[in-house]
Amino acid sequence: MFTQLPLVILLLPLLAFVLLIFLGNKLPRQGDWLATAIMAAAFGMSLLLMITKLTAHSGEVFSHSVTWAVVGTQAISFGIMIDNLAAIMLVVVTLVSLLVHLFSMGYMKDDVRYSRYFAKLGLFSFSMLGIVITNNILLMYVFWELVGISSYLLIGHWYEKKSASNAANKAFIVNRVGDFGMFIGIMILFLAFSSFAFESIFASIEAGQLPFGSEGWLTAAGVLIFCGAVGKSAQFPLHVWLPDAMEGPTPVSALIHAATMVAAGVYLVARVFPMLTADALLIIAYIGAITALIAATIAITQFDIKKVLAYSTISQLGYMIMALGVGAYTAGFMHLVTHAAFKAGLFLGAGSVIFAMHASLHKLHDHDTDAQDIRNMGGLKSRMPVTYWTFLIFTLAISGVPLTSGFLSKDEILAGTLAFSTLNGHWLLPLIGFIVAGLTAFYMFRLFILTFHGKPADEKVNTGISESPRVMTIPLIVLAALSLFFFYSFNPFGASGGWFFAAIERPLSVVPELLQPASYPVFYEAVSSVHLVAMILSVLIAGAGILMAVAVYHWKKISADNLAQMAGFLFKGSVNKWYCDDIYNTLFLNGSHAVMRGLRWFDETVVDGIVNGAATVTTFFSRISGWVDNHVVDGLVNGTAATADKAGGLLSRIQTGKVQTYLLYVIFSFLILFVFFM
Amino acid sequence: MIEPGLIHFLIVGAILFALGLMAILSKRNTIMVLMGVELILNASNINLVAFSRFTELSLDGQMIGLFIIIIAAAEAAVALAIVLNVYSRFNTISLDKINLMKG
Numbered sequence: 001m002f003t004q005l006p007l008v009i010l011l012l013p014l015l016a017f018v019l020l021i022f023l024g025n026k027l028p029r030q031g032d033w034l035a036t037a038i039m040a041a042a043f044g045m046s047l048l049l050m051i052t053k054l055t056a057h058s059g060e061v062f063s064h065s066v067t068w069a070v071v072g073t074q075a076i077s078f079g080i081m082i083d084n085l086a087a088i089m090l091v092v093v094t095l096v097s098l099l100v101h102l103f104s105m106g107y108m109k110d111d112v113r114y115s116r117y118f119a120k121l122g123l124f125s126f127s128m129l130g131i132v133i134t135n136n137i138l139l140m141y142v143f144w145e146l147v148g149i150s151s152y153l154l155i156g157h158w159y160e161k162k163s164a165s166n167a168a169n170k171a172f173i174v175n176r177v178g179d180f181g182m183f184i185g186i187m188i189l190f191l192a193f194s195s196f197a198f199e200s201i202f203a204s205i206e207a208g209q210l211p212f213g214s215e216g217w218l219t220a221a222g223v224l225i226f227c228g229a230v231g232k233s234a235q236f237p238l239h240v241w242l243p244d245a246m247e248g249p250t251p252v253s254a255l256i257h258a259a260t261m262v263a264a265g266v267y268l269v270a271r272v273f274p275m276l277t278a279d280a281l282l283i284i285a286y287i288g289a290i291t292a293l294i295a296a297t298i299a300i301t302q303f304d305i306k307k308v309l310a311y312s313t314i315s316q317l318g319y320m321i322m323a324l325g326v327g328a329y330t331a332g333f334m335h336l337v338t339h340a341a342f343k344a345g346l347f348l349g350a351g352s353v354i355f356a357m358h359a360s361l362h363k364l365h366d367h368d369t370d371a372q373d374i375r376n377m378g379g380l381k382s383r384m385p386v387t388y389w390t391f392l393i394f395t396l397a398i399s400g401v402p403l404t405s406g407f408l409s410k411d412e413i414l415a416g417t418l419a420f421s422t423l424n425g426h427w428l429l430p431l432i433g434f435i436v437a438g439l440t441a442f443y444m445f446r447l448f449i450l451t452f453h454g455k456p457a458d459e460k461v462n463t464g465i466s467e468s469p470r471v472m473t474i475p476l477i478v479l480a481a482l483s484l485f486f487f488y489s490f491n492p493f494g495a496s497g498g499w500f501f502a503a504i505e506r507p508l509s510v511v512p513e514l515l516q517p518a519s520y521p522v523f524y525e526a527v528s529s530v531h532l533v534a535m536i537l538s539v540l541i542a543g544a545g546i547l548m549a550v551a552v553y554h555w556k557k558i559s560a561d562n563l564a565q566m567a568g569f570l571f572k573g574s575v576n577k578w579y580c581d582d583i584y585n586t587l588f589l590n591g592s593h594a595v596m597r598g599l600r601w602f603d604e605t606v607v608d609g610i611v612n613g614a615a616t617v618t619t620f621f622s623r624i625s626g627w628v629d630n631h632v633v634d635g636l637v638n639g640t641a642a643t644a645d646k647a648g649g650l651l652s653r654i655q656t657g658k659v660q661t662y663l664l665y666v667i668f669s670f671l672i673l674f675v676f677f678m
Numbered sequence: 679m680i681e682p683g684l685i686h687f688l689i690v691g692a693i694l695f696a697l698g699l700m701a702i703l704s705k706r707n708t709i710m711v712l713m714g715v716e717l718i719l720n721a722s723n724i725n726l727v728a729f730s731r732f733t734e735l736s737l738d739g740q741m742i743g744l745f746i747i748i749i750a751a752a753e754a755a756v757a758l759a760i761v762l763n764v765y766s767r768f769n770t771i772s773l774d775k776i777n778l779m780k781g
Contacts, residue, residue: 657780660703660711660773667699 002062002082005049006133009090010080010126012042013097017122024115035118036101039125043094046087053087054503063135063199074194081135081198084503085333089132089267092337096259096344097125099475103348104251106472107355111249117157121255124150128260131267137186137225138196140268144182144228147264148175151256155248167244174241178231185224188217202274206510215277215515222280225272226287233265233317236291240580242314246306250351253306258313258347259340266320266336273329274507277515285325285420289432292318294578296439300446301564301574304372305350308447312398313343315436319413326429327517328416328527329506334495335409338488342397342406345479349391352468352476353377353451356384360464369461374447379456383465386473388452390480395448397483399441400542405483407538408495410437412527415534419526423518430534434541441545449553493535687728694721708761708771712754719750 016038024031065079101121108117127150130143149172156168190196192211193204211217229235234242245257256262269276269284276284292315299311316339323332357371369376381388397406414437417430456462467473481487489498509516518526551557564571573579654665694717701714723743730739765771 655780657777658773659776664703667703 002049002053002057003064003080005045006080006082006086006090009042009045009049009094010129010133012038012045013122013125013129015122017119017126020115020119020122024119027115030115030118032101032105032114032118035122036098036105038122039094039098039101042125042129043091043098046090046094049082050087050091053082054084054499058084058503065135065197076138076196077136078139079135079197080133082133085267085270086132088333088337088500088503090129092263092340093125093128093132093260096255096340097121097128099344099348099478100251100255103254103351103472103475104249106469107251107351108249113157117154117249120150120153120157121252124154124256124261128264131264135198136196137189137198137201137272140271141179141183141186141228144179144232144264144268147232147261148172148179151175151245151261154252154256155245157249157252158247161247164247167241167247171241171245174238175231178227178229178238181224181227181230183228185221185227188221188224192217192221198271202510205275208512210512215512218275218511218515219277219279222272222276223283226269226276226280226284229265229268229321230287231265232268233262233321234291234314235265235287235318235321236294237580239291239295239314240584243307243310243577246304246310250306250347250354253310254344254347254351257310258343262313262317263320263336263340266317266324266332269321269324270329270333273324274510276509276517277511278517279515281325281327281517282426283325285322285417285426285429288318288320288322288325289429290318291315292322292436293432294580296436296443297570297574298577299443300439301571303375304370305353305374305377305447305451306347306372308374308443309343309346309350312346312440312444315440316343316398319410319433319436322429322433323413323416326416326420327506327520327523328413328420330501330504331409331412331416331495333504334488334500335413337500338397338405338409338483341479341482342394342404345390345394345476345483346398348472348476348479349387349394352384352387352472353380355468355472356380356387356465357461359466360461363464364460366461369458374450376457376461377451378454379452379462380465381452383462384452384467386467386476390473390476391448391452393480393483395444399444399546400437400538401546402539403485403492405485405488408485408488408492408498411531411535411538412495414538415527415531416523418530418534419523420518422530423523423526434537437538438541438545441542442549445546445549446553449549453554494531496531684728684732687724687732691721691724691728694718694724706772706774708764708773711773712757712761715757716750716754719746719753722746 016035020027020031020035027034061081061083063079063081065077067075068078069076101118104117104121108114111117124147127143127146131140131147134140134143152168152172155171156165159165159168186196188211189201193201193209195201195204205218211221231238242257242262246253248256295311295314295318299308299315302308302311316335320332320335320339323329323335354371357377361367361369361371393404397404400407400410414430414433417433421427421430485492488500489495491497495501506520508520517523548558552560552563567574576582698714698717698719698721701717702711705711705714723746726739726743726746728739729735730737730743761771764776768776770776
């Protein structure tokens, strides 16, 4: 069951992709029902698999490999591995994918490439499931790249728009930068341990082997593999692609840029967690913290509804990475799962709003107003009740309000960072964690209030708005239900007693003892002692953030403009996204342009010079050769012809055509012969 | 009075031959050229008969002479037919104008 079923789940979306790409336009309704039905089947099987795994075989790990290729004496085997982590992840991926399929049936209804869109969704789901179930880092890398390419295709789905095709390129290229590091990391591991399989790599490290006999190389390998996660999970400094990726269709943003693809980086770190040294983990924790802070501060000042959600996604991913870095393994992965539900919900909710705005603007023949700008919305509450209430639940969840799933996981993460600082003294990490919690509550409620409350920006647009069709609201309702606490733990104020913490245990570190992070019992004890403090603090801070947002944007007691003026350069930096794109433009684009100009100069002067020189010499010799041809060879030929012509002309004169002349010749000839012979 | 001998006949034949040749080479009219040909034939006839009279050949020369007269008659018939055809083709019988084969 644990070898065949995952394979079937993996191959079902691929089947959907193949069917739709070749037969999509011939099928009724362009095959959307087929893709959705296949995804539903995959979800059903994943759910069955997860329940069986967690109830009957919780402690076991099912791994199965086949030899794929033999190079010299080196056998390379590929295989699948199902542990609790993979089983839960399978359900997350297939569920979100299924709901996005459903939602897209409404959202993408009149799209020109409707069937191809569903085919791409299938390809993406296939690649993502591949990452989840593989037991082999090379195979994971293969699926990793497949995820990259299908994300590229989906972001660039409306490739007629220049900004969309640019965003697709940017996403792919920035991801490649991270993947490059990951590949080097994989190669270090392979050179040291002659294997790609996680199990045998961990076994070798546990047996005391170090890559090239040095502890530094082990840390380096861990950090390099983490580079892949930096790219895919949009961590600083490679986070710049995710906001631009919002050019893709909104359901795609929900699937890829909220719930699954960006979670792949977190999943990767969780997979290689046992081999990460304390130093590598510290780097990971700080990268996560920096990302969380930067993205949260940018999200405050954005006005595009999807951009705000994109930066909030980056910020939450920073949280997960930070959690893994400090050793709060379960909390980090749990945040991945809960975040997948409520962030997919937020994106689909935003999609519902944008869909309605579009329809209303279209009816008014208004093509200049931006349907995604929250300044053009407001007062949508009564027009779209289902979207409003579900969006409220998602917003509460991401803000970390008690009774939601987000509260459970975020609270555990904050407790983890606080415990880490009491053990190691890195107080910056919990500080950033709490600041970001406050910022998150603030910008999410800012978004919520500006979109749904207050006066409509334009009455005419507002009256044209109506609730989205049922195929779009049902996924919202399902996700809203999944954003409540009782799915993850029956105790609304602590997840550590729930099934999730029982199922996902932090794996034992395999690195040499001196390099290990604080062991789990020690860490757990620290977490328990600070848990209450962390919980109270996080609730207070989230409450403060929400209160602030309500005061500024709903009651309008505090002017947002005055706040911005008070913040000064901080506000300017936030609006300009901390100049990341500008810095990359100056550094990499202009830098590479300068290199290109240098290469062009080299091309134009040196290479072209050599080529042109060779051409000149050749021309010179051809001239000589041509002269000889024209004058000597042609002269001989023409001379022969001219001689023959002249001789013919002369001789033709004696042929007069008169009989008497010929007779005269005969007689003369006869006389000459006569004289000669007589 | 000199007895006419073989040499005198031959001289007459040679003169006749020369006259015929002159006629063939110099006359523009095809009929005149044909008459030149007749002269040459008759010059050869005189030679044959003279040799038959003054040598051991007896009647052989005269026989051949008769043959030549017959052939000359046939030749004249054929030649005149050709001349008629030439005239109908070129509308002239002047040999100067008939020079299709000029190189």
